Amino acid sequence: MHENDNAYESLAEAHGGEARWAYGTGFDDPLAGVDTTVPAGVDARELAATCLALGDDALVLAQRLASWVSCAPELEDEVALANIALDLLGQARLLLTRAAAADPSLRPAGAPEHIPDEDALAYFRDPDAFCNVVFAELDDGGDFAAAIVRLFVMSAWRLAIVQRLAAHADPVLSAIAVKAVAELTYHRDYAAGWLVRLGDGTDESHTRMQSAVDALLPRVAELYAADPLSAVETDAVIDDVLSTATLVRPRTSRVAIEGRAFQHTSALAELLAELQGVARAHPEASW
């Protein structure tokens, strides 16, 4: 093989021979070369808050989905959930990078200087600085029914939001949103397919899906409080798929705590401890 004909060696070389390219370098900047000037007429702080919220939702849900790797019911679904997590992680990287570029004050003070903004935001904020919806952080407890209902609702809701944000005045957020539409359509339809298959399946699968629906659907109120404009479209999709799945939508609604207001359950702290542990313990790590 030609000397340095390996893309991974090129990566290390491109970063001055350092092996530490996967974490803690700017080489992998997902917005490299993108003009991140906030256009006139767009409130930079508001834009940053929007990006941070949607970025946190994606990061936290990606982490929850990743926990299914090695224990999903079938290999194909493990691959599917991992792929969905990867799409969401990609969206999170773009959104967190965009958020910090629009409002540099978001970067946590305790983050090591050498790491890029996306890593500073992901690894060096404490739970009370995250604004993901609580709906995304709840532990599904290894219950595939709960994982599917949550993924379906989150995907339908997020799809409604990004379709609207495609017309946002910030060209960077607009481009991220347009790209996310195609990805979220796949996620939603994958989850909807399982909802129908299990909801309209055996007595046992129906019962378990209905339990997950009963536990999670009342919490949709949190999503609509966070983004009222998405409610009509999301509700229509939920009602359509649940009725095809012969599942009954509970009419109760509860918003106990709101993630957008930086309120969280203990599940988020546990999730972040796992997500952030290595980066915090070894901020100079290389591999």
Place this chain on the structure above:
Amino acid sequence: MLTLHDLGVLRGVREVDGAIVVDITPTYSGCPAVAEMRADIARRLHQAGYPRVDVRIVLSPPWSTDDITPHGRAVLAEHGIAPPGPAARRTTPVPVRLGVRIPAPMCPRCGSADTAVTSAFGPTACTALCRCAACGEPFEHMKAI
């Protein structure tokens, strides 16, 4: 060989004040190969005698499988990956598709149309898993987006 141009990932190459500026677009938001692609482009240009290289990300318009060239499609098929059909035109709101989520493609090995999609998600974000009933082989299919 399948190039970044064949995949529709390469959006443009130009010279700006003696530096080579290359625009690329990621396939999926989470495509983990973007860093490798950027490093590889820089390395090739350095080898070709261009010391100053700037590889930039372009997000808009988003990548579509419609951007894959006819040569790219032929090379994918040669490597056992069924190339994508035309991408669906997007409407708002996007209708829910239940049941068969993507149309089964022609088998890239034996050409049979007697195939089925076994999983909408494959070993990479851009592919689905399929199986051919005629030759019995599994194969990958690049999803149209």
